[in-house]
Every structure is written in C-alpha cells, then in structure tokens.
Ligand SMILES: [Fe+2]
C-alpha cells in the first residue's frame with residue numbers, strides 16, 4: 001500500500017488558498033446532505049473559499065432565489081449553474097445583481113443575460129482573489145452554446161494581468177473527452193479545470209504538467225441510490241419501455257462529493273487536488289435490497 005500525503009507538496013512554505021468545490025447539488029436530498037456534511041469538510045480541510053454548483057437544487061432542475069439565499073447562509077461563498085441555469089425564473093433577477101454570488105455559463109449568448117464571472121476576494125493574508133467561471137460542452141448537450149475553448153481564451157485575455165487573480169474553470173460537459181481536452185488546452189493558464197454535470201465522481205484527480213489541477217467529474221451532492229439523482233425505478237421503466245415517465249428525485253445513499261484544491265498565491269496555479277466524499281462510501285454490501293423493477 002502506498003501512503004499519499006496531503007497536501008501533495010509542502011504548502012507550509014508557499015502561501016496558498018484552499019478552495020473547495022462541491023459538485024451539482026440535487027434537490028432536497030442534496031441540500032440536506034450539504035447542510036449536514038459541509039461542517040465536517042470544513043473541519044477536515046479548512047477551506048478558505050467554498051463554491052458549489054447548484055443547477056439541480058430546485059426539484060432537480062434550476063435554482064430558486066430562496067434556495068440561493070439558503071445555500072449562501074450555509075457559508076457557501078459562491079454558486080455556479082449549468083445547462084439548467086434558467087429553469088427557475090426567480091433566479092434571473094438575482095443573476096443580474098452586481099453583488100450576487102451566482103453565475104450562469106459563460107458561453108451562452110450575451111442575450112441570455114446574467115453574470116458569468118464569479119469574483120471572490122483574496123482570503124486574509126493573500127494577494128490573489130479567485131475568479132470562477134463555468135462553460136458548457138458542445139458534445140451531447142442540448143443548449144446552443146458557443147465554443148467553450150475560445151470563450152475561456154477570451155476571458156483570460158480580458159482578465160489580463162492588472163490584478164493578480166486565480167482562475168477556476170468548471171467544465172460543465174457530458175463528454176469526458178471534451179473535459180480532458182479543455183483541461184489540456186488550459187494547462188498552465190488556469191489553476192483548475194473541474195468537471196461537473198455527469199453527477200458521477202471520477203478517480204482521476206491530478207495535477208497536469210503545466211500546473212493545472214484537473215478532475216473529470218467532482219460528483220454530485222445528492223442521492224446515489226438513483227440514476228444520477230433521479231428516481232431509479234422511473235428511469236428503468238422508461239429505458240425498458242420507451243413510455244414517458246415523470247422522473248422524480250431519487251432517495252437513499254446521499255453523499256456530498258467535492259474537490260479540494262490548494263492554490264499557490266505566488267503563481268495562481270495548483271499545488272494539489274484531492275477528491276473528497278462524505279460520508280465515506282461503503283466497502284461491504286449492507287444486505288439484500290428489492291430489485292427496482294420489481
Ligand atoms: Fe448540467
């Protein structure tokens with residue numbers, strides 16, 4: 001067995017910001033699991049900044065203004081959205097507020113409205129603030145998104161070097177290949193490329209050669225005894241019959257999944273990344289369960 005130290009480099013001698021990013025929060029089960037386990041993550045990792053994707057917080061699609069305020073009250077510093085960004089009408093005016101800490105995807109039409117860059121101030125004693133953006137993929141995604149590669153290139157150029165900032169890019173994409181290509185395209189120019197949207201945590205968290213942290217999917221905060229958050233019986237019925245089913249929210253095996261990234265205050269790149277999951281996944285079968293199609 002190989003012991004892996006955390007952090008992976010000696011950050012005691014390098015000024016660093018600890019950044020925690022929570023994967024897609026799915027409906028009531030996701031909101032409750034975050035409320036329960038975020039304090040434990042804080043105790044274990046002491047993040048300076050916590051950001052969460054909450055595009056599924058409202059019944060599985062969207063985020064209401066009330067839920068935005070509730071998540072912020074839990075101490076979440078900023079919230080990103082994805083392809084369900086505009087499902088809840090009440091979030092639209094919030095997306096326009098200059099001081100609001102919620103953003104929609106960068107590479108949708110400017111005509112869609114809403115802010116696209118989440119600016120977070122430097123933690124005490126650091127000089128770099130953090131800018132978080134999310135971009136939609138174009139493979140197996142329904143929305144008419146622009147080129148995510150060029151969108152991030154343009155944003156990096158626009159941010160310039162007037163003030164030191166650490167850039168975090170959320171890759172809200174379906175295809176693993178598109179997420180990996182974006183990460184390699186941005187390696188050495190942003191601190192992290194963190195995948196979301198597919199709701200399944202992946203085991204590939206790593207630092208790329210240029211210093212960019214990457215994980216294909218952080219995983220969701222929600223019920224894992226489900227089909228990516230939806231009621232497993234309804235999804236199986238639909239996929240075995242083709243007859244329309246209203247997908248309710250799943251239940252059981254609720255987990256908080258996140259990535260914790262150590263950000264160098266000197267370079268604006270990553271020192272380490274670690275995937276975390278609360279509660280820890282089971283290592284043995286809990287006993288017989290009924291077949292979902294039964
Ligand atoms: Fe999504």
Ligand SMILES: [Fe+2]
Pocket residue numbers: 024055056082197198199
């Ligand atoms: Fe999602």
